[in-house]
Amino acid sequence: MIERTPIFNAVTYAIMLGGLLVVLLPVWMAFTAATQTVEAVNRIPFSFALGDELLTNLGAAWQRGDFGTKLANSFILATGVTLGKVMIAALSAFSIVYFNYRLRTIFFWVIFVTLMLPLEVRIVPTYAIAANALAPLQAILDVTGISALIAVLSGVQVSLQWNLLNSYVGLILPLVATATGTFLYRQFFMTVPDELAEAAKMDGAGAFRFFVEILMPLSRTNMLALATIMFVYAWNQYLWPLLVTTDRGTYGTAIIALKQMVPNPYGGLPDWNVAMAAALIVMLPPVVVVALMQRWFVRGLIATEK
Amino acid sequence: MSSISIRNVRKAYGKREVVHGVDLEFADGAFVVILGPSGCGKSTLLRMIAGLEEITAGEIRIGDKVVNRLEPRERGCAMVFQNYALYPHMSVAGNIGYALRVAGVPKAERERRVAEVARVVGLENYLSRRPGELSGGQRQRVAMGRAIVREPKVFLFDEPLSNLDAKLRVQMRAEIRRLHKRLAATSVFVTHDQVEAMTLADTLVVMNGGRVEQVGAPAEVYHRPRTRFVGAFIGxxxxxxxxxxxxxxxxxxxxxxxxxxxxxxxxxxxxxxxxxxxxxxxxxxxxxxxxxxxxxxxxxxxxxxxxxxxxxxxxxxxxxxxxxxxxxxxxxxxxxxxxxxxxxxxxxxxxxxxxxxxxxxxxxxxxxxx
The missing domain is CATH 2.40.50.140 (Nucleic acid-binding proteins)
Structure with missing residues (x-):
């Protein structure tokens, strides 16, 4: 459909430009602040003039935030979460779409419900499990009386322990389960014609082979789109890493380090210039990922390439 | 031996029965066309032979083996689908050779057989293309090549020509006929197009409402329709x-x-x-x-x-x-x-x-x- 609506177009552009401004202004402000000296940055009103202290500030921020370790940690966390999510989401969607078993609808709804229970809501139980990942199993053994039975029979007191606090596994696992990804894949799998699965069956390919050799290559764009979203999501996690890591020197993430660099109101002259330089550093990796992936990202979300 | 024998086969989805006890015998090497209006159960019957649908009751034999409980790959059938169902991310060679790859045929032999089949279906110059770059008729040929390469005992065609334009359909019809003469595998072809049915069949099966109305040579079915439905449907x-x-x-x-x-x-x-x-x-x-x-x-x-x-x-x-x-x-x-x-x-x-x-x-x- 071709429409000629110059006024409508102008309004659309105006709104888009407004949105762009809203997004870019804080970034620009952070950037100018990061170039200024601590005196300049505290002058009121704030001056958008560029200073020449950018490298000094970045250096100071890098030192103080220990970003060498922290960025590496964040990177491990984000990559782990992304890979885990992409794989688990693909497998769970595969199960829901292609297999007909009695509990399918129930599993589907269970996954669906987790959409309404983000990590922040279930943070206390999640923490309890991270403190001892085998606690649920222990509880089952206790309730069913199996652990009592073992104690009577062998004299061994069953006490399962698997502490995930202060570990990469503990950082990553609770963030991996994802309903969003499962849904994205599900929508895509449902657009794949049934005959394709049947043709593979006739060709002798089993379910797993079909999944790996046919479905996965076909959902490449979806996978990249999901990976992009999830990388940014995981990179920006704050609450969970804060809780699960007490040994921040070793396992702290860049976001935690950044938060610690925000000047507190009771100290001396607040060095916003260094904090903003740190913000720039922390912002960079997701920006790079999105920039590299955006071509796939858009295609994966809108198109069904077949 | 790859005759097909269908004995009192029924198919029900839940309580709704869609195929009500079909008995058919297809001789080895026959070209059988199952003709009927949409929803008459003809595709369901074909898919039961292929192993894509479970058989609710009755028995299907291919050769002298009961195949009710066999996986599709164990039945020795190849199938050509209506919408071709080609793997979009694989080249023509990849599509044709996929069954061989799954079966673990060594690469050299695989390439030889794919090349041979490509020659039979006239695609030798397109082996590296993707299905998306082919015309409808060429895709249809890839689908047939994919079926041929496994040297199946039985060919199953599920309305394979209905997505083609009229001229191409006539051409592909002749090619299927020629191919059948050459390979002599038992073929079962499902269609709702009576011209296709009349021209291709050695044995014509007319189905309606989940039942077989008539089985016979095309001319016989035309000249001596066994029921009023057959008379009305054909011609x-x-x-x-x-x-x-x-x-x-x-x-x-x-x-x-x-x-x-x-x-x-x-x-x-x-x-x-x-x-x-x-x-x-x-x-x-x-x-x-x-x-x-x-x-x-x-x-x-x-x-x-x-x-x-x-x-x-x-x-x-x-x-x-x-x-x-x-x-x-x-x-x-x-x-x-x-x-x-x-x-x-x-x-x-x-x-x-x-x-x-x-x-x-x-x-x-x-x-x-x-």
Whole structure:
């Protein structure tokens, strides 16, 4: 459909430009602040003039935030979460779409419900499990009386322990389960014609082979789109890493380090210039990922390439 | 040995039964076409042979092996799907060779066989293309190549030509026929297109509502439809039907009388009967000719080689095909002369062809009349 609506177009552009401004202004402000000296940055009103202290500030921020370790940690966390999510989401969607078993609808709804229970809501139980990942199993053994039975029979007191606090596994696992990804894949799998699965069956390919050799290559764009979203999501996690890591020197993430660099109101002259330089550093990796992936990202979300 | 034997096979989805006890025997190397309207269960039957649908009851044998519980890959069938179902991310060679790759055939042999099959289906210059870069006919050939490469005992075709344009369809039809001659594998071809069915089949199976209506050679099915449904379904334009009553030497309807030379007329006298007449077995004569049914011309369809005159006998539609030119205009009165030896009679209640058991005499009577 071709429409000629110059006024409508102008309004659309105006709104888009407004949105762009809203997004870019804080970034620009952070950037100018990061170039200024601590005196300049505290002058009121704030001056958008560029200073020449950018490298000094970045250096100071890098030192103080220990970003060498922290960025590496964040990177491990984000990559782990992304890979885990992409794989688990693909497998769970595969199960829901292609297999007909009695509990399918129930599993589907269970996954669906987790959409309404983000990590922040279930943070206390999640923490309890991270403190001892085998606690649920222990509880089952206790309730069913199996652990009592073992104690009577062998004299061994069953006490399962698997502490995930202060570990990469503990950082990553609770963030991996994802309903969003499962849904994205599900929508895509449902657009794949049934005959394709049947043709593979006739060709002798089993379910797993079909999944790996046919479905996965076909959902490449979806996978990249999901990976992009999830990388940014995981990179920006704050609450969970804060809780699960007490040994921040070793396992702290860049976001935690950044938060610690925000000047507190009771100290001396607040060095916003260094904090903003740190913000720039922390912002960079997701920006790079999105920039590299955006071509796939858009295609994966809108198109069904077949 | 790869005959197919289907014994009392049923298919139900939950409580709804869609195939009600089908019994069929296909000889080794036969080309069988299953014809029927949409929803008649023909595709379901094919998919049960392939192993893509579970068989609710009954038994299917391929060769002398019962395949009910076998996985599709163990049945030795290859299938060509209506929408081709090619793997979009694989090249033509990859598509054709996928079954071999899954079966673990070494690469060198795989390439040799793929090249050979590509030559058979005329795709040797397209091996590195993706399905998305091919035309409909070429995709169809890839789908056939993919089926051929496994050297199956049985070929299954699920309406494979219905996505092609008319010209290509004729061409592919000839190719399928040629291929079948060359490979001599038992083939089962499902379609709702009667021209496809008539031209391809050695054995034609007509299905309706989950039941087999008739099995036979195409000409036999055309000339001696076993039920009213088959008569109506095969032939274009469709067979004309007149519901009336049988008398000793005539057929009457609506106060009109058609003289009949039919040896069994007496046996069925007084019974409700449907008279079936193929449009090409009617002569158009002057409205006042003796023995002709008077009718009014509704409109004339020009087909080039022939034309169809749609008439009506006091509200009862009746089509006639003519091979010669005509200048009939709508509203004109004409007479329909039914050729007595080419009338079909069906039971007014069950729709079954009358006189089936007495086939020899019927044909003798027809010869005598001619």
């Amino acid at each position: 274009a334009p469709a067979m004309n039907f007149i519901d009336g009553t049988m008398a000793a030497d005539s057929f009457t309807f609506d106060g009109r009388r058609v003289a009949v030379e039919w040896p069994f007329a007496r046996a069925h006298a007084g019974r409700p009967v449907a008279l079936g007449v193929r449009p090409e077995q009617v002569e158009l004569v002057a409205a006042d000719s003796p023995g002709a049914l008077p009718a009014t011309v509704d409109f004339v369809e020009e087909l080039g080689a022939g034309r169809v005159v749609y008439t009506d006998i006091d509200g009862l539609p009746f089509a006639v095909t003519l091979s010669e030119e005509t200048d009939l205009a709508p509203g004109e009165r004409v007479g329909l002369k039914l050729l007595p030896q080419s009338l079909h009679f069906f039971d007014g209640e069950t729709g079954l062809r009358l006189g089936l058991a007495e086939s020899v005499e019927t044909s003798r009577a027809a010869v005598a009349a001619a």
